[in-house]
Amino acid sequence: MSxxxxxxxxxxxxxxxxxxxxxxxxTFDGGWRFANDSILALSIEHLYMSFAAVALAALTALPxxxxxxxxxxxxxxxxxxxxxxxxxxxxxxLTLFAASAIGFxxxxxxxAAAIFAFPLILTNAFTGIxxxxxxxxxxxxxxxxxxxxxxxRVELPLAWPLIAAGLRTSASQTVATVPLAALVAGGGLGVIxxxxxxxxxxxxxLAGGVLVAALTLAVDAGLGALQRRLTPRYRRTTSLVxx
Amino acid sequence: MEDAPPNPWLSWRYVESNWSELSAQLANHxxxxxxxxxxALALAFxxxxxxxxxxxxxxxxxxxTGVLYTIPSLALFALLAPFTGIGRTTVLIxxxxxxxxxxxxxxxxxxxxxxxxxxxxxxxLGYSRxxxxxxxxxxxxxPSIVAGLRIATVxxxxxxxxxxxxxxxxxxQLMFRGFQSNYRAQIATSSILSLLLAxxxxxxxxxxxxxxxxxxxxxxxx
Numbered sequence: 001m002s003x004x005x006x007x008x009x010x011x012x013x014x015x016x017x018x019x020x021x022x023x024x025x026x027t028f029d030g031g032w033r034f035a036n037d038s039i040l041a042l043s044i045e046h047l048y049m050s051f052a053a054v055a056l057a058a059l060t061a062l063p064x065x066x067x068x069x070x071x072x073x074x075x076x077x078x079x080x081x082x083x084x085x086x087x088x089x090x091x092x093x094l095t096l097f098a099a100s101a102i103g104f105x106x107x108x109x110x111x112a113a114a115i116f117a118f119p120l121i122l123t124n125a126f127t128g129i130x131x132x133x134x135x136x137x138x139x140x141x142x143x144x145x146x147x148x149x150x151x152x153r154v155e156l157p158l159a160w161p162l163i164a165a166g167l168r169t170s171a172s173q174t175v176a177t178v179p180l181a182a183l184v185a186g187g188g189l190g191v192i193x194x195x196x197x198x199x200x201x202x203x204x205x206l207a208g209g210v211l212v213a214a215l216t217l218a219v220d221a222g223l224g225a226l227q228r229r230l231t232p233r234y235r236r237t238t239s240l241v242x243x
Numbered sequence: 244m245e246d247a248p249p250n251p252w253l254s255w256r257y258v259e260s261n262w263s264e265l266s267a268q269l270a271n272h273x274x275x276x277x278x279x280x281x282x283a284l285a286l287a288f289x290x291x292x293x294x295x296x297x298x299x300x301x302x303x304x305x306x307x308t309g310v311l312y313t314i315p316s317l318a319l320f321a322l323l324a325p326f327t328g329i330g331r332t333t334v335l336i337x338x339x340x341x342x343x344x345x346x347x348x349x350x351x352x353x354x355x356x357x358x359x360x361x362x363x364x365x366x367x368l369g370y371s372r373x374x375x376x377x378x379x380x381x382x383x384x385x386p387s388i389v390a391g392l393r394i395a396t397v398x399x400x401x402x403x404x405x406x407x408x409x410x411x412x413x414x415x416q417l418m419f420r421g422f423q424s425n426y427r428a429q430i431a432t433s434s435i436l437s438l439l440l441a442x443x444x445x446x447x448x449x450x451x452x453x454x455x456x457x458x459x460x461x462x463x464x465x
Contacts, residue, residue: 216313220313
């Protein structure tokens with residue numbers, strides 16, 4: 001049987017979606033975890049881990065980026081951070097965490113994914129705010145707006161397209177990165193890929209890869225639609241190579 | 244637990260006694276990266292020129308490279324394995340695929356960013372299309388291409404580590420084994436080496452680019 005047929009069989013079998021015993025499993029300490037044999041449960045876990053990572057990154061990076069951008073200071077810092085994060089292998093961070101007090105499992109993976117989402121959100125927030133036309137800022141200040149009002153009512157709306165693009169790109173990147181969690185005993189759709197690899201059922205590996213790619217594209221499309229709705233019409237531009 | 248042997252993050256003794264393995268994996272890592280980026284660049288350039296010159300091909304090419312990027316690296320390496328076997332070729336193909344996207348996008352952006360007046364002037368001087376591309380557009384797009392090359396190289400260094408799923412992850416091999424045996428020195432040393440490799444390659448590109456773009460240097464100096 002070809003790999004494609006195997007993948008189709010895996011994906012078209014109902015019990016693979018719902019799991020043998022439902023979406024959750026009790027743990028020994030009375031809690032619960034997502035079932036490892038259910039595509040639905042693993043997808044929900046995958047989305048939850050990605051969302052938690054991006055939210056954690058956004059909650060720290062946005063205020064910092066907006067503040068630094070408003071002060072037009074710290075440009076070198078943001079560039080350096082994004083360069084280092086590109087060079088740092090995700091696997092290195094995950095294994096470093098695992099051997100330290102942070103440990104492994106989902107919480108460590110969320111933290112690692114947040115660290116990788118952080119620089120992109122920070123850079124875009126910083127660039128968006130600090131690139132606002134100086135004349136526009138001066139005009140706003142001349143009309144008697146306070147610094148806070150300038151930041152919230154002038155700079156933020158003008159920087160929004162770039163900030164939104166940063167959030168969107170980092171979200172889809174995170175969804176595509178979280179599968180690595182399976183290498184260090186984490187959950188999410190990577191579990192399907194890793195299990196398939198370990199048991200040499202490559203159809204399942206393919207199915208897992210297709211599921212992650214579909215989830216990434218869906219998240220990107222969903223956030224893209226949201227981004228368009230939240231962007232004022234006069235700020236909508238179409239560029240061929242906008243990230 | 245008090246009798247537990249020390250498990251330091253940094254240990255010179257580890258580096259000394261495992262240098263042959265460390266250097267072998269470092270060499271693997273470096274050659275894989277260079278080979279992948281070179282192949283990706285050779286493929287990306289014609290693709291980008293094609294995408295720019297044939298308008299109805301632009302969206303499909305960008306869309307295709309975009310979709311490739313959403314495939315998790317873990318799955319791509321694992322999936323290539325049954326076809327190309329366990330080992331170097333598999334990792335290389337995966338790395339080329341991921342480097343392509345960054346390069347194609349940046350080359351297109353660079354070519355699109357060339358001043359229209361400059362192109363018009365060259366055309367007025369009777370430049371052929373090929374000479375226009377090679378002698379005018381390419382040098383003008385070089386900063387953007389170099390930027391893409393730097394990103395592609397640095398991300399490739401990081402991505403090689405995922406090759407561990409097919410047993411050919413360069414320094415990632417050591418990271419993963421360190422994880423399995425909770426050997427801190429092994430994880431930390433291979434992580435640092437991988438960061439250093441990215442830094443060295445990045446700096447090399449910057450310096451080569453500077454040497455090959457004397458006009459950019461003089462502009463900044465004046």
